[in-house]
Amino acid sequence: MERTLSRIQAFMKLEASAGLILMGVAVLAMLAANSAFAPFYHGFLGTNVRVGIGSFEISKPALLWINDGLMAVFFFLVGLEIKREVLQGELSSFDKAVLPVLAAIGGMAIPALVFVVINWGSPDTLNGWAVPMATDIAFALGILALIGTRAPVSLKVFLLAVAIIDDLGAIIIIAVFYTSDLSTNALTLSMLGFALAVTLNRMGIQRTAPYLIVGIFMWACVLKSGVHATLAGVLIALAIPLKRKDGDKALLHRLEHALHPWVAFLILPVFAFANAGVNLQGLSFAQLTTPLTLGIAMGLLIGKQIGVLVATWIGVKSGLARLPQGVDWRHVYGVACLTGVGFTMSLFIGSLAFDTNEQMNAVRLGVISGSIISGLLGFAVLRFSAPQAAPLLQPSK
Numbered sequence: 001m002e003r004t005l006s007r008i009q010a011f012m013k014l015e016a017s018a019g020l021i022l023m024g025v026a027v028l029a030m031l032a033a034n035s036a037f038a039p040f041y042h043g044f045l046g047t048n049v050r051v052g053i054g055s056f057e058i059s060k061p062a063l064l065w066i067n068d069g070l071m072a073v074f075f076f077l078v079g080l081e082i083k084r085e086v087l088q089g090e091l092s093s094f095d096k097a098v099l100p101v102l103a104a105i106g107g108m109a110i111p112a113l114v115f116v117v118i119n120w121g122s123p124d125t126l127n128g129w130a131v132p133m134a135t136d137i138a139f140a141l142g143i144l145a146l147i148g149t150r151a152p153v154s155l156k157v158f159l160l161a162v163a164i165i166d167d168l169g170a171i172i173i174i175a176v177f178y179t180s181d182l183s184t185n186a187l188t189l190s191m192l193g194f195a196l197a198v199t200l201n202r203m204g205i206q207r208t209a210p211y212l213i214v215g216i217f218m219w220a221c222v223l224k225s226g227v228h229a230t231l232a233g234v235l236i237a238l239a240i241p242l243k244r245k246d247g248d249k250a251l252l253h254r255l256e257h258a259l260h261p262w263v264a265f266l267i268l269p270v271f272a273f274a275n276a277g278v279n280l281q282g283l284s285f286a287q288l289t290t291p292l293t294l295g296i297a298m299g300l301l302i303g304k305q306i307g308v309l310v311a312t313w314i315g316v317k318s319g320l321a322r323l324p325q326g327v328d329w330r331h332v333y334g335v336a337c338l339t340g341v342g343f344t345m346s347l348f349i350g351s352l353a354f355d356t357n358e359q360m361n362a363v364r365l366g367v368i369s370g371s372i373i374s375g376l377l378g379f380a381v382l383r384f385s386a387p388q389a390a391p392l393l394q395p396s397k
Contacts, residue, residue, distance in 0.1 A: 019142020079237025106311025132299025296366025340374030
């Protein structure tokens with residue numbers, strides 16, 4: 001028994017495991033949506049859940065509790081990672097940040113352009129321009145981990161930095177372009193909550209409970225304000241202390257370490273199961289080539305490759321940046337392909353951009369097809385084209 005448990009723990013520590021679990025859950029969702037279990041699957045997601053205190057209440061179907069509630073925890077973890085990387089990590093200086101920033105900008109702009117070009121004659125679907133801009137960190141890093149030593153450590157760092165900046169871009173886009181009518185009163189209350197969280201930080205509070213209480217309050221206020229509720233997770237994350245005077249681990253590091261397995265092995269799989277249930281009944285080639293589906297798939301597959309590769313090339317050739325140690329252009333192209341694995345974030349943005357079953361089915365088709373092909377291509381490029389790579393060279397004395 002103990003030996004079995006140790007094997008399970010070892011498996012969960014593998015970076016590839018999170019991506020493999022997501023892939024398996026996505027397959028289960030598609031099976032559920034295209035089998036005799038479909039009524040139960042859709043019935044569960046449509047079940048209304050109400051939480052209220054006095055006259056204040058939140059009433060949503062289970063699908064929106066997952067997308068608005070559980071995903072707020074995911075965005076909280078993303079916010080923690082962004083803060084740590086900007087203040088202490090790979091984005092903490094211009095030299096470190098310039099190349100992944102350029103790559104991420106290219107990887108967001110070109111896919112959006114590809115989508116707009118394909119959907120230009122279809123005004124009803126243009127609102128999905130941001131769907132192919134996203135990169136799924138868990139999937140992309142999981143595939144890269146499967147490459148083994150053919151991918152140098154510095155390549156993983158580069159991909160992680162690009163994906164984190166990509167997530168930051170997605171957060172900004174959601175806040176600016178996918179916000180409904182604003183309630184200034186609720187938004188003001190959420191900002192007061194944020195100010196209180198910052199005050200707790202300045203006071204050196206290193207306990208989880210005060211930030212949790214403030215975070216729940218902010219989430220409810222942001223939800224009622226019209227801004228997407230998941231952004232409350234990012235805001236409260238920015239207020240979590242990163243430094244501690246007594247030398248112990250700061251609250252940010254402790255929360256990031258504690259939350260990562262829950263997000264990777266529970267929250268993201270639940271989200272994937274709820275959102276990846278594409279209906280394949282009556283699927284035809286014509287459905288795969290509709291502007292919405294094709295725009296998303298080509299944005300992820302072609303736009304990401306061109307955007308990341310060209311932006312990286314411009315940054316290196318202009319002298320603004322240099323390739324990470326041990327990384328060559330074959331590695332860069334492989335990573336450019338892997339950034340086309342949008343999945344979680346692409347499905348999430350798609351759920352904000354569209355609300356009809358027909359449109360969401362087209363979004364799922366585009367995201368899943370574009371992500372699968374991008375992932376397979378990236379794996380093939382790095383596995384079969386790149387030479388066996390050694391770990392990063394130690395600096396000379």
